[in-house]
Amino acid sequence: MSTPLKPGDISSWRPGEPGEGLAVAAGARKIEHNVIPLDPVDREISMLLKEPTEDEGSEKELNEILSWEARVDGKIKGNEVLLKGEISDEDRARITKELRALKKERGDVAQLEAETAARYGWDEEPDGWRTIRGQAVTREYDVQPGGELPSDAVMRSAPQYWLGARRMSGQIHATPPQPLANEPLASDNKQTMTEPKPVQVPVQDADVPVHEFDPRAASEAHTKAADAQGQTPDTAPTHIPVMDMEDDIQTFDPTAAAEAHIKAANSSAQEKTVAERLKEIDGFIKSAPANPTPEEQAWLDKLVRLREDLTGNNKMPGDKTVVSAPAQEARGNRFDEALRKIHAHDPEQADRILNTIEGKDGAIRERFLKLTAAAEEQKESQEAKVKEKFEEKTFEFIKRWGQKYQKIPLPYKVALGITLAGGALLSTGALSAVFATGIGVRRLLAGAATAVTVEAFLQHRHERTGWTRPEFQETRDRRIALMLGALVGGGGYVIEGIEHASAKITSLKETLEKLYEAGNAPTPTPPGFEGAFSVDNVPPPGFVEAPKGEGWAPYINTATEGTPAAPDLVDHAQDASSEMVHKVTPGENLWNIIKGNLAEHHAFDNLSHDQQVYLTDEIKNKFSALQHESPEKFNALFPSGNIDLIHPGDHIDLSKVMGDKAFMDHAIEKAQAFHGTLSHESALPHATEHAVNIPEGEHAIPYDVDPTRIPGLTPEDTAGSFNITEHPVATVAEHLPSSEYMVADIPLNEQARHSFESLLNYAYPSSDGHIWAPGESSSEWDLLSNQSAWNLIYRQEALMGNSEFPIISHDATTERVRAVLKAIMERTGIKPSHDEGAGRFLARAINAAGGRVWMNGGRVAF
Amino acid sequence: MHPSARAVAVKELEIEDLPHDMQDSLLASVGENIMRGVAIAALEKLSPEDQELFGTIAEGGDERKTLEFLSSKIPDFNAFVADETKKVIAEVKAMAE
Structure with missing residues (x-):
């Protein structure tokens, strides 16, 4: 060819022919006799090479231009700008010098990759294969010329890229080819590349274009693609060779950059429809080996996630909507920036957001991210406004308020958000009170803001676990709402606030109306305030505070003394006694709670140790008798x-028994009359003994502890109870050798094995009463143990199964295992990685706990 | 039947089609912004001296005094909060576009 090429003539260009600069500029690079597409950086390099200038600028300027930030800031706006000459000669000169250096560096890297492949005998392997392996090992393990090459790294990375290489070469092998075919490893498992073989650049068949495996370039391409956003069809280069999706997938790599690789391909003029991409991805997944290696599984998972990205609500198969990679990238950058800021002031929130978006489909995730980023930007804008407009003291006040607010548990932030955002339409009469409560922050948990919303929140907590809330739970939720909203914040507010709320909480209103009407005279309130805080720190109606030393009466329920009162009113009024409503903390049991309360109220003052035990047990037995x-x-x-x-987190209203003055006086009399010998460990059964086999002094916690205390759990995981007892018990018919559940790389000592078996006995209760013994396991567990613990814990949708990728079924056994995993994670602080199997995670966590983990009923004990 | 407060809030933010965990996250974030936004709007209505006094009262933790103070300085404070709440919601939705 003797005439200079135009961009569309790439396919016919050969090295050495005129027009090399333009050809390469349009996105091509030669590897021997082949032309392959390059990433935009290489395009820039070659673009500038076609018109080199002598004026190369200062080193400082070059460095400035070299930085990616400078480029995206507008110094260079992509190839199109260069092509159109929309860049000054001075800038072009500066860039030329630096990019030349970059090109040289890349050439060195390519040589090193070829040397690496040759070192391990891969130069005897099919075309393209060795190139991929050489790149993978060199880049992933940062191999330097003359540097050491860990042999285990090769062993790991070789199969990692095996499938892609195999498909690329068109060959099918039953097993991945093993590395080091020609040369044994050094005894120290290190290879020193002091004597590299002559470089042999892979030669491809000229008729079969091969796409370069290049995660780094792909990543850059992905970023660069954003620059192309906004270009018009008439200004955009046409016929630039692009990576065909099929070929791209054939060389799909397991790195994160691979996703960008695929998206970058879409930024070209040859964008594909969602349906086409889905078809390609599905085809590739179907061709995956039946028993993929862990590495292959990792990138198969990535493909699945890519597929999820493509199957948003507005991107169903058949949808011809084109996925715009630049647009996605731009949005991603915005969110990344917002997330960094969120992480700076609230790492847990950032963690929670990331967990929340995990596994969600593309359209849903995009909407969420846009709003999340907008909320963060709005926050930033507000703070800037405060700094600009107000005095230092006011600025500091807002800043401190924000810091305190961020410490509020998520459920209460949600409740406040609901009240404010929804309250504007429901009832404006209470919003000012809600605002004041939020400004106060410290009383938000029990203030007027929560009564209406907490009940609904609690309801949802249960419903989203797939559980129909039973009546007793609904009653309990209402009581919590009452405690939080009405009895501290004030009954008047709640009545007013729920005036237009759903019918489901009408009974709340009725109860509160009784309470309000039966209460003390209302405190004068400001206009519009409606008595929101009128009963602050005042004993609730139906109670009088009795002096100590006159029998048992920290708060005497006068209703039990004959004072007329509606049953509901008595029940709820009793809730108001904050001293008698005990919030359970980890490690507590009912016996100790009663004992502590008695001591706090000086009920033990004149009792011996044995009498104290007697009294405590009397009360505990009374609680039991309520059943x-x-x-x-x-x-x-x-x-x-x-x-x-x-x-933990439960509220136990001790006044249900200890508020009964007649009973308490009688119990104290009986204790005083008792002159026997008792101890806590004596014959009297205790209400909440520690789990069997738990060493003295160790704590037992229920499996369904409040997960809001676990940093990083998604809100859906704050649902609390898993309600395991609602599900039928799984039938286990097969027993497998213990080796089936022994995790290969996590050895378990005898104690840890016992712990493991204890957990399995809980997760897989046998229908015939069989108790698992050492050496037995379940085939179900064998299946489940290899599933991702992370999925089990976080991805509710994964539990529901998927017709195309059935990972986990939604059954009682899975729920139990999920509950166990969560409890273990909460207690040990050990979190599973995304790809870690449930069995391996359990073994690791058990080891972290010193091998001392037991299941007893619904409890995980340590 | 009147809708629940949550349903109204979710509708107001136009996030009905998002999963609950995402809704919760956004309700929490936007709720904080509403609080801050209303506070800023209220502060703008106050003199520098009253601004400082407001901060002192609010940090004292007495919500009733806080509310009494703001109600005495800003006419129809309930409606004011409602209006500012709507503004914050509208703004964040616009910013998300």
């Missing part, structure tokens, strides 16, 4: 139906 005497009251107190099973 038969007043089942409704018992269920409200103990939603688990078992006084031995209380959960």
Whole structure:
């Protein structure tokens, strides 16, 4: 060819022919006799090479231009700008010098990659294969000329890229070719590249274009693609060779850059429809080996996630909407920036956001990210406004308020958001009170803001676990809402606030109306305030504070002394006694809670140790007796139906028993009359003994502890109870050798094995009462243990299964395993990685806990 | 039947089609911005001296005093909060476009 090429003539160009600069500029590079597409950086390099100038500028300027930030800031706006000459000669000269250096560096890297491949005998392998391997090993392990090459790295990376290479070469092998075919490894497992073989650049068949495996270039291409956003068809270069999707997938790599690689391809003029891309991805997944290696599985997972990105609500198969990579990138950058800022002031929120978007489909995730980024930008704008407009003291006040606000648990932030955002339409009368509560922050948890919203929040917590909330739980939720909103914030506000709320909480209103009407005279309130805080720190109606030393009466329920009062009113009024409503913390049991409360109220002052034990047990037994005497009251107190099973975060209204003055006086009299010998460990059964086999002093916690205390859990995981007992018990018919659940790379000692088996016995209760013994396991567990623990814990949708990628079924066994995993994670602080199997994670966590983990009923004990 | 507060809030933010965990995250974030936005709007209505006094009262933790103070300085404070709330919501939705 003797005439200079135009951009569309690339396919016919050969090295050495005129027009090399333009050809390369249009996106081509030669590898021997082949032309392959390059990433935009290479395009820039070659673009500038076609018109080199002598004036190359200062070193400082070159460095400035070299930085990617400078380029995206507008110094260079992509190839199109260069092609159109929209860049000054001075800038072009500066860039030329630096990019020449970059090109040389890349040439050196390519040589090193070829040397690496040759070193391990890959130069005998099919075309393209060795190139991929050489690049993978060299780049992933940062191999330097003359440097060491860890042999284990080769061993790991070789199969990692095996499938792509195999497909590229068109060859099918039953097993991945092994590295080091020609040369044994050094005894120290290191290879020193001091004597590299002559470089042999892979030669491709000229008729079969091969796409370069290049994660780094792909990543840059992805970023660069954003620059092309906004270009018009008439200004955009045409016929630039692009990576065909099929070929791209054939060389799909397991790195994160691979995703960018695919997206970058879409930025070209040959963008594909969603349906086409889905078809290609599906085809590739179907061709995956039946038993992929862990590395292959990792990038197969990435393909699945890519597929999810493409199957948003507005991108169903058949949809001809073109996915715009530049647009996606631009949005991604905006979110990245917002996330960095969020992480700076609230790392847990950032972590939670990342967990929230994991596994969501593309359209949904995009909308969420846009709003999240907008909210963060709005916050930033507000803070800037405060700094600009107000005095230092006011600025500091807002800043401190924000810091305090961020420490509020998420459920209460949600509740406040609901009240404010939804309240504007429901009822404006209470918003000012809500605002004041939020400004106060410290009382937000129990203020007027929560009564309406918390009940709905709690309801949702249960519903999204797939559980129909039973009546007793609904009652309990209402009581929590009442405690938080009405009895501290004030009944008047709540009545007003729920005036237009859903019918489901009408009973709340009715209860509160009784409470409000029966209460003390309302405190004068400001206009529009409606008594929101009128009962602040005042004992609630139905109670009088009795002096100490006159029997048992920290708060005496006058209703039990004959004062007329509606049953509901008595029930809820009792909730108001903050001293009698105990919030359970980890490690507590009912017996100790009662004992502590008695001591706090000086009930033990004149009792011996044995008498104290006697009194405590009397009260505990009374709680237990409620199960038969007043089942409704018992269920409200103990939603688990078992006084031995209380959960951190539960609120136990001790006044249900200890507020009964007649009973308490009688119990104290009996204790005073007792002159026997008792101890905590004596014959009297205790209400909440520690789990069997738990060493003295160790704590037992229920599996369904409040997960809001776990940093990084998604809000859906704050649902709390997994309600395992609602599901039928799984039938386990097969027993497998213990080796099936022994994790290869996580050795378990005898104690840890016992722990492991304890967990399995809980997760897989046998229908015939069989107790798993050492040496036995379940085939179900064998299946589940290899599934991602991360998916089990975080991805609710994964539990529901997927017709194309059935990962996990939604059954009782899975729920139990999920509950166990969460409890273990909460207790040990060990989190699973995304690709870590449930079995391996459990083994690792158990080891971290010193191998001392037990299951007893619904409890995980340490 | 009147809708629940949550349903109204979710509709107001136009996030009905998002999963609940995403809704929760956004409700929390936007709720904080509403709080800050209303506070800023309220502060703008106050003199520098009153601004400082407001900060002192609010940090004292007495919500009733805080509300009494703002209600005495800003006419129809309930409506004011409602209006500013709507402005913050509208703004964040516009910024997300």
